[in-house]
Amino acid sequence: MERFRPEDEKVVAIACSDDAANILDTHYEQLNQLMVIPTVLNAGSLLSWTDKEKMTETAKMLGLTIPASWVIDDNTIPDDICYPCIIKPITSVKHGKKGFAKCYIKEELQKYLDEKNMEDSVQIQQFIEKDFEFQFIGCSLNAGEEVIIPGRTHIETTTGFNNLVFLRYDRYDPSFEKAVEDSKRFVKETGYSGLFSIEFMRGKDGMDYFLEMNFRNDGNGIAVTSSGTNLPYIWFLYATGGDYKTEIANSEVNTTYMMPEVSFLMSVFNGDVSIREWLADKRKTTCYLTRFKDDIAPYKQMMRENRKSLIQGFFLFVLRKLHLFSFVRKVKRYIERKILS
Numbered sequence: 001m002e003r004f005r006p007e008d009e010k011v012v013a014i015a016c017s018d019d020a021a022n023i024l025d026t027h028y029e030q031l032n033q034l035m036v037i038p039t040v041l042n043a044g045s046l047l048s049w050t051d052k053e054k055m056t057e058t059a060k061m062l063g064l065t066i067p068a069s070w071v072i073d074d075n076t077i078p079d080d081i082c083y084p085c086i087i088k089p090i091t092s093v094k095h096g097k098k099g100f101a102k103c104y105i106k107e108e109l110q111k112y113l114d115e116k117n118m119e120d121s122v123q124i125q126q127f128i129e130k131d132f133e134f135q136f137i138g139c140s141l142n143a144g145e146e147v148i149i150p151g152r153t154h155i156e157t158t159t160g161f162n163n164l165v166f167l168r169y170d171r172y173d174p175s176f177e178k179a180v181e182d183s184k185r186f187v188k189e190t191g192y193s194g195l196f197s198i199e200f201m202r203g204k205d206g207m208d209y210f211l212e213m214n215f216r217n218d219g220n221g222i223a224v225t226s227s228g229t230n231l232p233y234i235w236f237l238y239a240t241g242g243d244y245k246t247e248i249a250n251s252e253v254n255t256t257y258m259m260p261e262v263s264f265l266m267s268v269f270n271g272d273v274s275i276r277e278w279l280a281d282k283r284k285t286t287c288y289l290t291r292f293k294d295d296i297a298p299y300k301q302m303m304r305e306n307r308k309s310l311i312q313g314f315f316l317f318v319l320r321k322l323h324l325f326s327f328v329r330k331v332k333r334y335i336e337r338k339i340l341s
Contacts, residue, residue, distance in 0.1 A: 038194020
């Protein structure tokens with residue numbers, strides 16, 4: 001607000017995190033004269049749409065397939081919960097993917113809830129035996145009247161609950177058309193304008209289960225740009241009255257493999273991904289999360305910020321490979337006992 005004035009040309013805002021999207025929307029009235037802000041039809045109410053209970057109920061109303069879901073705001077576990085189950089924070093704002101857990105039996109779920117002390121409500125979902133996960137990364141214009149979904153991601157290697165992993169992005173085949181149409185109806189129901197992603201899981205039963213919508217530029221969005229469709233630029237052109245239709249017409253979707261260089265390397269150090277698998281994926285990679293030869297500064301900055309965790313991760317990885325990890329822990333306990341005595 002200090003940098004821009006109402007008489008200046010409006011800035012086009014692109015939110016790259018749930019927190020940023022919420023802050024922009026919460027302060028819509030203050031910022032509207034300065035910026036074009038991605039928001040839902042009722043500006044200022046975006047936070048309510050990040051609530052997983054509201055998303056689940058809306059998806060159910062629209063006829064989308066969803067896993068059985070429950071919301072818990074105290075330590076009481078409903079009797080009809082089926083196991084195993086997945087626990088999620090009720091909103092991605094503040095939490096992101098933190099707080100996700102899988103429980104196999106009631107006692108395990110009760111222990112999780114007791115340790116959490118129920119500071120916030122949580123959503124519990126039926127665990128679906130999945131075939132694979134995928135996303136639709138898109139752009140919504142004019143409150144969902146025009147929704148662009150050029151292709152879909154396919155999570156090649158899953159590590160935990162984070163979908164910022166090695167993935168393939170390409171066109172979707174006819175088996176995804178219902179999920180695409182369902183997604184467009186969901187976006188229109190929210191009245192959202194801006195960049196978004198919608199997450200699905202295809203179960204072993206062949207059903208596509210709606211998981212959630214993210215009202216922001218997705219972390220995997222560079223895969224779409226690399227494939228030949230620049231969604232942030234389309235949003236910019238639309239917001240500034242540019243010729244976005246020509247940009248859409250000239251867009252392509254070429255098969256792209258994206259690797260998040262730091263988080264995927266940490267998956268190797270943590271033992272979630274083998275070195276052989278990492279090398280095979282690296283040979284297929286056509287774009288990286290931040291490394292881009294024509295603008296290398298963001299990549300260098302990210303490596304500097306993650307230097308300590310990468311070095312620690314590599315050190316622990318070497319210890320495990322040399323079977324020295326248990327030895328180091330024994331030495332550490334021995335030293336601690338000596339200090340205490």
